[in-house]
Amino acid sequence: MLYGNQKIYYLLERVGDSYMKLETGSTINIKKKKKKKKIWDAWLLVIPTLAVFIFFFLIPLFFLFITSFKTFDASTGIGGEWTFQNYIKFISDPFYLGVLWRTVKIGLITTLVTIIISYPVAFQIAKAKGKVKNYLTLLVLSPLLISMVIRCYGWVILLSNNGVINSSLMKLGWIDQPLELLYSEFSVIVGMVHVLFPYMVLSIMGSLERIDTSVLRASQNLGASSLKTFTSVTLPLTLPGIFAGSVMVFSLSVSSFVTPSILGGPQVKVMSYITYEQVAVMLNWPYGGAIGFILIFIATITIVFYSKILSKSKKGVAIQ
């Protein structure tokens, strides 16, 4: 259950860049005398992780980045010449720009729908107490533990032409022909909302729980209706949570691969899918690499943008 939660905190820290310093910075400086000897201890402790990360994460990504500036060679995959052509090809071809736009569009719609359906759930959980609260949280987070392939597969069964939704609509006589629900942007968005919804709930719940209840009581004592209290007190106070959740959901959505490839397939090509396709089907490594790095750029730029806004509006205030 902490899975989603940790990821949220992690991303929040990355963008806010404050928790980690708080957590790690304050506990050190205990002993400065044995410093020299201790530095060696520290390096011994991090070296296994560092070695694995350098060899199997940094170096592979660096090589892929280099590859993305190479020409394509039909026999070996990677040619010998240096070129910017892969990036130029992407930004000058309407097809690939269309894929980029579709990826961003699906990300934006997913984020919006996720906000709308997460808010009531976060509100209900924040209001609940004791055991009920634990069980509701468990209910919301438990899908995170079930394999994503299987969850998407469940949506395939539900949305297919002879699936539950189509057959019940036909039985009711509302439609004569099954709707083409599967392998469309619609099914990809449904699947993504389903996968990413818990992250948004946790993010909004965090900011709901930080609201001082005396503020709400004050608002009610001053004669505001519960609706008025909600729109002018609760909602504005939870905007940072909504905002942080949106950044996370959007960046996870544009980089996700499993959901769009199972529920969209070749009919709904997104950035991650064409990265896969270029490498695994076309064997065009340089172009696949270039698309991959454009995807990294899109997925992280929102977070950078967010942290810029955050640091402008004074970290402390925004996070609270």
Next chain:
Amino acid sequence: MKKKRLPSFVLNFSCLLIYVFLLAPIIVVLLSSLTTTEYIVFPPEGLTFRWYAELLEHPEFIHSLLLSILVAFLTAIIATAIGTLASLAIVRYEFKGKEAIVQLVGSPLLIPSVVFGVALLQFYSWIGLAASPLALVIGHIILTVPFVVRLVVASLVGFDRSIEQAALNLGAGPFKVFLQITLPIIKSGIIAGAIFAFITSFDDLTVALFIVSTDVVTLPVRIYTYMQYQYDPIITSISSIMILFTIVLMIIIERVLGVGKIFSSKNQ
């Protein structure tokens, strides 16, 4: 009070619908594995465990399940071990480049897995590392160490080091102090890290898709490729086994750690 009742009814009702939405695909998979038909249908027609028996005729699914468990198990152990050591360094020492290491260890969460998968495949083919459980485990270690470090760092922060000091003063060696004092106190963080490493590895399709070969196929990849060509209830029965496996795992965790405990640490 009457005014308040309607909004809370609306709230509870809409939440109920959302919970149905949340559980629908999982319940559909579980129930449609019991159908007597040759194709997947929901609601299932009839009731049979035939498709579970049929799995025995598809040993490749069983092999993949066992491989996935093996890879996830090794990933969990190695990622937890190295991640815990790194967390100790991050929390307890001040050294040059620490901030960079913290950023590096966290960055796999920000890189789309598909790009990491491509990069790793290219690198493996260059160094000549063929598809093997080891190749998968290495990839999964990168994906899971960030979680382990986050969880263990969280359990190390706020650790009262005077207890360790006391043990040292009483004559215990540093290794003994670590095993008998430090480890038991940060145990829950380490166990949680191992569990999430296991689940992340067990669930991974994106990175594994690039690394697998015809002999070495993890279960998510097996299911993914199978369902591109066939649409029979075998998939739902193996998926149901995976779901039940996860539920059993969660019940064990609940017994060991307690749901309340996990949540109380989170809510604060």
